[in-house]
Amino acid sequence: MLSKENNERITRVGPGTPMGQALRRYWIPALLTEELPEADGPPVRVRLLGEDYVAFRDTEGQVGLVWNHCPHRGASLFFGRNEENGLRCVYHGWKFNRHGACVDMPNEPEESSFKDRVKVAAFPVVEQAGMIWTFLGPEGEAPPFPQMEWMNIPSFVSKSYQKSNWLQAMEGGLDTSHSSFLHRQTDSIGKSFDPKNLRARAGNPKLEVVRTEYGFRYAGVRHLKDENQNYVRAYHYVMPFHQMRSHQGWSEGRPTVQGHAWVPIDDETCWVYNWMYLRSQEPLTHEEIETEERAFGRHPDDLIPGTYISKQNAENNYLIDRAAQKSGLTYTGIHGINTQDMAVQESMGPIYDRTQEHLGTADLAIIQARRLLLEACTDVEQGRYPLGSQLAEVPVRAAEMLIPADQPWYESMKDELAARW
């Protein structure tokens, strides 16, 4: 449970808010590469932390991310002409390059130096592994870009739109015990090493949390009485909104590592970025990607065309099938693992009121994440770098394993938790 004050402090992300200021100290996913497929193609709108931007890919193939409004009289640069290494506002023809410099101002006298005194705010960009990142903090203070394993080996990325505050989305992702219930499916019972079955068999994991320089490592330890074994699922939380998790996947013998970043669009909506790769670092096949994305409910066929919005959403009760829920075919009657997450998280209200909650031992990871985030707010207020913001790499990966009950799990899994690149 949080006080009303801390609930405001930790959830709101607009300019000038404590958490907004803290998040502006990290590199942030802005969009997918697929949204800017070609040089000099149409610009796109980007909304992050409650503010509006426009992104474009220039003639050199580099991405520019600039303030939405032309500095002249405020027309949106979204309607701009993406021309020879610059975006030109259609209102009066002012043109800006990807660094924000005004390189043409044709409605003013040729001899005028006004052009040299005008800039549009532009932000640094890193594009890697299918995603475009930016740093929205003070100019010139961008930290090193935090490399992670998935960015440096063959991986797959996608994203989903969610109509809730980012924090309740992220808390749902950090939460390990919910997967035993929310995502339970009848047809998964009975396979040999089927984690969903293992989870269903032991719905009350013991949580262990260890603080690190990037955030924290944690595990959900599920005791399986019959086998006298523990089923251990070990995760990483990477500040400020990333998570790494293990996933056996739907492809026999080809386990994956997967993860999310929950990126605030504004106080009441967020992007859920998704990535995955094979533990073996072999490329995923097209079929594997299709199967996974459909299972998660985030395949293009699951989305309203031209958007990243699920066809199953709050307006239609996520197309809940009460008969399927009743029969137990799925626990919720809602298709898609991530759609199930979205349904419960959005149902908490736009910004969940944490003064009303009742946390148990299964919520330890969530409690720790909040502690680190509130600490980050204070750090930034007091002029310190927040946790993890200066790291050039986060060389860890997630894992899951069956381990004899009398054996300490971390020793057994240590090697599996190190990234390989």
Next chain:
Amino acid sequence: MLSKENNERITRVGPGTPMGQALRRYWIPALLTEELPEADGPPVRVRLLGEDYVAFRDTEGQVGLVWNHCPHRGASLFFGRNEENGLRCVYHGWKFNRHGACVDMPNEPEESSFKDRVKVAAFPVVEQAGMIWTFLGPEGEAPPFPQMEWMNIPSFVSKSYQKSNWLQAMEGGLDTSHSSFLHRQTDSIGKSFDPKNLRARAGNPKLEVVRTEYGFRYAGVRHLKDENQNYVRAYHYVMPFHQMRSHQGWSEGRPTVQGHAWVPIDDETCWVYNWMYLRSQEPLTHEEIETEERAFGRHPDDLIPGTYISKQNAENNYLIDRAAQKSGLTYTGIHGINTQDMAVQESMGPIYDRTQEHLGTADLAIIQARRLLLEACTDVEQGRYPLGSQLAEVPVRAAEMLIPADQPWYESMKDELAARW
């Protein structure tokens, strides 16, 4: 006319508001029986007095009404599994019975006593005559359930959604003179004892209001010069938002008693509950119900499927037919008696500004209702029971009659105004 302060005081119903606190001292209709047709069926959303609840019918056929948000981490129980005498949150499997007790908490250690310390707020329920009622006031302080005639004999109930504050809806219902205008139809002129004709002939009733222990009794007395008779329509207002009225009905010689309850969903929307029965207490035929409900514009065919929202609504100007209005076929050009009410009442704005109004002698019943409601606010603020809230029965019915002009009406109608059960 009300002051700005009293207009706020009397219309707003959220938790902590004066009227909200007063209304939370009465039994309130929550939904229709038809909305929860079967044991262990899908739960439904209920919004009342600005707050959100979930209702479900358990294995024993009893209705539970609980707070919308799971006390754990706030997922809506609407998505819950309605299982063996309890509603189970799909997020982590916590299960609550209809009394709000947590009867299963499978994601916490088996030995944990956390479960015993967690409750979801649950509210008492009475189900009778097709309606489900609740008491939203302090736990354990529910008064006797107020029996009325329509609940104890064969009757018919329905409901309609209205996009306005409840008070202006109720004031429109209490108002007797508007029926001479708003609901006038050409085709009703000329029948023998046709009340609509009588009303059209004498549009300016004299109002008489008498305070009672349940609210007030009142009559609109219409003088018919030619016959030297009075056409008297006698009503009851039952605190806090009920009305009983007489209605000759469309079935010759089978007059009805009808009524409404105007139940606040929140400050800007309300449910209009409708009930009717034959004065003879014989059951209404299927055809009579169909005819009445269509005439009122609240038959299922008049509604957007799957809702209680009229197909004729503010978005489409209630499908007003200006030619029909011009010709006088109907006075408004709008189909449906209650749709006509809804049109004018919604057109007053979400919460009507009563500082702007000009009340006349025809508005006496409205003035008296406001007086009692403001009195109820003060009573509750000062720790007293508000008027009518402790009654176990309200044994009255409404009536209408033609009476010689020189004869006191109440003497003639007294017997007709007593309930019979």
Next chain:
Amino acid sequence: MLSKENNERITRVGPGTPMGQALRRYWIPALLTEELPEADGPPVRVRLLGEDYVAFRDTEGQVGLVWNHCPHRGASLFFGRNEENGLRCVYHGWKFNRHGACVDMPNEPEESSFKDRVKVAAFPVVEQAGMIWTFLGPEGEAPPFPQMEWMNIPSFVSKSYQKSNWLQAMEGGLDTSHSSFLHRQTDSIGKSFDPKNLRARAGNPKLEVVRTEYGFRYAGVRHLKDENQNYVRAYHYVMPFHQMRSHQGWSEGRPTVQGHAWVPIDDETCWVYNWMYLRSQEPLTHEEIETEERAFGRHPDDLIPGTYISKQNAENNYLIDRAAQKSGLTYTGIHGINTQDMAVQESMGPIYDRTQEHLGTADLAIIQARRLLLEACTDVEQGRYPLGSQLAEVPVRAAEMLIPADQPWYESMKDELAARW
């Protein structure tokens, strides 16, 4: 650039706001004649300066403009019956004539004098040349009606709905340099005297502004090097929101004068009224009107049927065609001159934040208009008539001309800038 305070002061128009009070000192377009085509026809809703009204044409063919809410209990008079020289509220039959007097009150006793003490607020109306104007200021203080040339000769009028504050719409209209960019079209290059080509060739006009008793006269002077000539476009800004401009039109040798009035519906939406006539004062042909209105994107075929809302709007990115934009067929990829204006102006946000802008020499007319409007606010606050509000006529017209570079343009154009009626 404006301070935050002045930006609020100059944009907000509700009752009691400084600009709202100033605008209530001028005659204001309320609707088009075509919206009230017949005596005793259906009334229509009118929203102006953040308040709601109802207009009707009575039996004598005169237009009444009254407050939206019936003074009795607030039902909207929009649903009223337009009967024998009066609008009758359908709720209780109260009837008001176009002057606001209550001429029938049938639900009160016949002998009652209540009727004589009740009025609905009614506003003076002038109907001329296809438009209906009103004065929303204090009763009895309406100034002379300001005659202009287009109202007194054969002309054509239309209107468009815009989802932005009126001021940024008007600023876009006053702005002369944007036409060289926003409205550029490839197919206009190469005609003999083609103003669009001239504008494209010299996108940086020198602005000259002269204050007048009605507002100001201004010109954009474009120097054409090759010919050693100036292409001069001279305009009038008429307080508080009118503009007159010259337009060669699409009909060879039949130049027009055109203009707009940007009328606030409320703080975040406005009507753009459009008018045009031939400089020769001959009537426009049907074909000329069709051609012009289509080119501007405001032909009935461009609108959502039954509304003045463009089919191309913010919801669909104005149906931007990025390929047409890329090829330069049009500069924006958006069809329709005025739709292009609407796109950039709406993209500035509902109320543009002028603390962020960077004005140049091309923005001189905008700067002057703001100065006069802020002055008008102060004048009204201090009990003075604001500029231009007492004029009975504004006898000017706009013009454009090619003038040898060494010749003072005003001398050459003076005669062309005088109205002829």
